[in-house]
Amino acid sequence: MAAMTSSARPLLNRRLAEFGTTIFAEMSALAMSTGAINLGQGFPDTDGPEEIREAAVRALRDGRGNQYPPGPGVPELRTAIAAHQQRRYGLTYDPDTEVLVTAGATEAIAATLLALLEPGDEVIAFEPYYDSYAACIAMAGGTRVPVTLRPHPEDGRFRLDLDELRDAVTDRTRLLLVNTPHNPTGTVLTREELTAIAELAVERDLLVVTDEVYEHLVFDDAEHLPLATFPGMRERTVSISSAGKTFSFTGWKVGWVTGAPGLVTAVRSAKQFLTYVASGPFQYAVAEALALPDTYFEAFRADMLAKRDLLAAGLTAAGFEVFRPAGTYFITTDIRPLGERDGFAFCRALPERAGVVAIPNAVFYDHREAGAPFVRFAFCKRTDVLEEAAKRLGTLRG
Structure with a gap:
């Protein structure tokens, strides 16, 4: 028998009514369904230091934290x-x-x-x-x-x-x-x-x-x-x-x-x-x-800096206006030089147009119009993935 619900009151707490499924879930699903390169969600496609992964294994085996x-x-x-x-x-x-x-x-x-x-x-x-x-x-x-x-x-x-x-x-x-x-x-x-x-x-x-x-x-x-x-x-x-x-x-x-x-x-x-x-x-x-030595943090930053510059160059060549970040592993771009103005529409079409997934920055604004032309790409990916993404995005200019 179906559960009874009240039609007079929505099930979701009204404080959360404005928040639906996150844009990250939507865009990641698009990446899966189209086979596009996912530069939307900010997670690396390689694991961190092997010695730290082994430290977790040791803790599991030693019964620490189980x-x-x-x-x-x-x-x-x-x-x-x-x-x-x-x-x-x-x-x-x-x-x-x-x-x-x-x-x-x-x-x-x-x-x-x-x-x-x-x-x-x-x-x-x-x-x-x-x-x-x-x-x-x-x-x-x-x-x-x-x-x-x-x-x-x-x-x-x-x-x-x-x-x-x-x-x-x-x-x-x-x-x-x-x-x-x-x-x-x-x-x-x-x-x-x-x-x-x-x-x-x-x-x-x-x-x-x-x-x-x-x-x-x-x-x-x-x-x-x-x-x-x-x-x-x-x-x-x-x-x-x-x-x-x-x-x-x-x-x-x-x-x-x-x-x-x-x-x-x-x-x-x-x-x-x-x-x-x-x-x-x-x-x-x-x-x-x-407690890793400073050399780890320096190498990590240098690796991400190289990846930032690689993707920034590819986005610039593709026709985006690129705001080169001073921190994080995201690049914000302006799509207006490509003749676009709506970041949502652009990002929803991008997997089919170029085989790449990005995130419309407008989801991060209350003033949606202020963020409408901006789109975010993540560069915390393998170098070969970023090179392929830059190549695919280059088709937008053509």
């Missing part, structure tokens, strides 16, 4: 995260009270927003933004307030308008959600921009949540500067990162939060009712990964 790990994360990983923050940025955290392990950065963001927001609180986020931000703000009952990054005509860099940011703060603003290096534009916020954000947060007594998952993927003259290192920010900043992007094990879902004890305790209070714990054996492996 049962529920400690709620805050295994001590070895929490200690490794604290050591990483100290070595890289001079930030000192207590592994027992100021570090929390999560099921990837996505859970860290969800738990943080659920913990820190009350219904009606406003959250300022820089659009275009990772799609889970909007959903997590909605689930927490908050109101998102977008501040738009726009390409600068002189250098093509997507820049933050600091006056627009300041004007967006109201008496209802609870926190700023900052992503740098920034997905999808590839912008890395400068010291001047971060200083202004920090001064605003202190002046208006705002909390700040920073998504820093691409912290080890910065190129050229860019530098990743954690906002928690700026004056007055350590006690009001929840810093989030993860292992997936840095070590190319995205399926392991190991992320973390660092912050002052009160903030981390609040986030843990929400996190314990989400996954509770996750990724037990992988936590031990990531602890070893974070």
